[in-house]
Every structure is written in C-alpha cells, then in structure tokens.
Amino acid sequence: MMRWLSSSWRACGSSMVVVSFAACMGQTGGSAPATTTMASSQGQTEQVLRGRAIVVSNACGDCHGQGGNPAGPGWLAGWKSPQQDFPIGPFMTRPRNLTPDSATGITRYSDRQIFNALRFGLRPSATPDVEITSSVPGQGNHPAKPNYLAPTMPWVAWRHMSDADLRAIIAYLRHGLKPVSNKVEDSQAPPDFWASENTAEKIGPYPVAPHPTANEVAGQGDQAKVLRGRALVITKDCAGCHGGGPNPLAKGYLAGMTDSTGEFKIGPFKTRPRNLTPDNTTGIGRFSERQIFNALRFGLRPGETPDVEITSTTPGQGNFPAVPKYMAVPMPWPTWRHMPDEELWAIAAYLKNGVKPVSNKVADSEGPPDFWASEYTVAKIGTHPPAPFPTTNERAR
Secondary structure, three states, rough: HHHHHHHHHHHHHOOOOOOHHHHHHOOOOOOOOOOOOOOHHHHHHHHHHHOOOOOOOOEEEHHHHEEEOOOOOOOOOOOOOOOHHHEEEEEOOOOOOOOOOOOOHHHHOHHHHHHHHHHHOOOOOHHHOOOOOOOOOOOOOOOOOEEEEOOOOOOHHHHOOOOOHHHHHHHHHHHOOOOOOOOOOOOOOOOOOOOOHHOOHHHHHOOOOOOOOOOOOOOOOHHHHHHHHHHHHHHHHOOHHHHOOOOOOOOOOOOOOHHHHHHHOOOOEEOOOOOOOOOOOOOHHHOHHHHHHHHHHHHHOOHHOOOOOOOOOOOOOOOOOOOOOEEOOOOOHHHHHOOOOOHHHHHHHHHHEEEEEOOOOOOOOOOOOOOOOOOHHHHHHOOOOOOOOOOOOEEOO
C-alpha cells in the first residue's frame, strides 16, 4: 500500500458500510424476493439492536458523524463541510450519508449492492445489482474493472465479519435510523478507482488465513476465546495502525510502527502505534490481561494504571485513577469501550496467547500535559453506556 495511502487510511478509524440481509440468504423454493426482511417483529428488534451495538463499537460515526454517540447531532449523516474531507495523497475523500434517506442516503441502493460494497469494496452506484461469488476481477460476476470505495473505508477488514453481524448492521441502518437529507459530494479517486491498492498481495486473502500463521501461536490459553479475539482484532483492523493490516500473514503483524511513516500528527504532537505482541520487554507481555482490559474499556495507559478492577468512569471513584493518563489519540477506545466484556477479554486473550512475541521498541507517543483528559470528556465522547435506543436520531419499529 502506498505510504500516503497507508497513513491516511488509518486516520479515520473504522468507518461504515452496510450489508444485505437477503443477499446473504438468497432464495429457496417459493420464498419471497431477496429484499424480504425477517418474519418476526421480535427478531427484527433484536437484529436492529445488535446492529446498533456493532455500528457504535466499530467507530462508524468517527467518519460518518458523531463518533460513538447515537444521540449526537448528525449521527451517521455523513460529510457536511470541507473540514471533514480526508486527503488521500492528491485526492479528497468524503464520508457518505448512511441514513435511510431515499435521495441522499443508502435507500438509493439495493441490499445486494450494499452487500457487495462491504464484502468486495465495490462502489454501489457503479456496480450491477447481482450476486458476486468471487473476489477476483472478471470472475463470479466481479467486475472486470472494479470501482472500489475510497479510503478510508476499511472494507478490507469488514469483509471478514460474520454474515449474522453484517445482516444486523443493515437492519439497524435500514430500520433503526431516521432518514436525514444530506447530499455528500463524490469522493475523488485515481483513474483505476484504487484497484492497484486492493490486490490480494496488498490486502491479504479472503477468507483470512487460518490460525496459526507464522506470526501466531496455538495451544496457549482458552482457544475458543483466543480465536474469538483474533476475529475481533482482524475485523476491527487493529493492525491497520499497529502493523500488517487485517492480514495475520503480513510482515510486522501487530508489532507496532517501525519508521516515521507510521506516526500520526495530532495537532503539535506525534503519536505512535505500539507493539501489541506479547514481548515481555517491548510489547504487551509486561501487562496483565486486566490492564489490557482496562485500556480498552477506560482508555487508560496500562503501564501507568494499577492491575485492579475498575468500576467507574469517574476519576477518583471505583478505582479509576484520580489523575488518569489516557492512551494517545487516535486509539479508538471511546467506541471500543461499548463492546461487551467478553469481547474485550477475548481480545486480551488473543494478544497475550495467540500472537508470537516480536521485539520492537516503539518510542513513546507525545501528548499534552493532561494526557488527553480534556479530549475525553462526556461532552466530547458521549456517555458509557451509550444513550438507550431510540435516541432522537433513531426510530423503533
């Protein structure tokens, strides 16, 4: 991946696309067309709520509007001003309106077109409404000259999500959001629409290589938990910042930045993705799973936070440090904190027990004297847990 593309791709965190319920299910016998939703109203409600949880915890709103706060103005309504442009080399890319507005949002496209956008990274407006069965251009209805979605849309990681989770996302965006009219200008792109950046050699295979790869180990810890953590680490594109992208075969997988091209410029500061392998000296081997959990749930730097259970998000209460030292931006803990406990523990288990240790010392990130505390107020990142469904931006069926 081009250096300028690699660093820009990561700047947004996880953005948002959706997938079809029916496109995955297909048709059988005399069943209804592929756009039919689930028969059960209760099932629909459960699916919508599951989709909401995924959308919130995957930081879709970081690009498409309001971070992990469904109560915020402009939730998932897309780009609204040039200040929200993402420069990718010489090109300007713009997060789309994901609300179900019929003119400017996702209702313009079929479920199958949106499914193809996620699973294969194809622009829905430039891709026929057909089932695609191959990721190879020219095969299985995959366009011979594909028009890919603009970065920073992390479809290369999201394509590895389960069908059930993807169906839940579409259910939430279709049925759990209120439509908002907001026309987003088209993103700019190179003549090949990013095709040269989306080869298997650069983004890894689909499906992902089985565990363990040469960068991983097996047989340590609870294997079911380790494998669940692996799936989460891949689909949340942790390695998009920490090395290797959503491809456990890649060189430097999760081993942290190795040169200055991996740095982020956050105002006057430079922040640096850490080594997440279990090396005892330079990686996370020196931290307990509890410290890793606290980092993901509360954003606390594990090296400067005691190995204790924390029961409050308020400094000075429930073992939360009175003067907290938060992890550097852009670590997306403000949205990851909304993941269920078992998922955060699974991530910790995989990083500690499923990855080979790599010695790679990453220089400390720079930061303000308050260790980002002024950036992590409730007013800026929303509440934990998030506001209950439905907020003023949402609708219950």
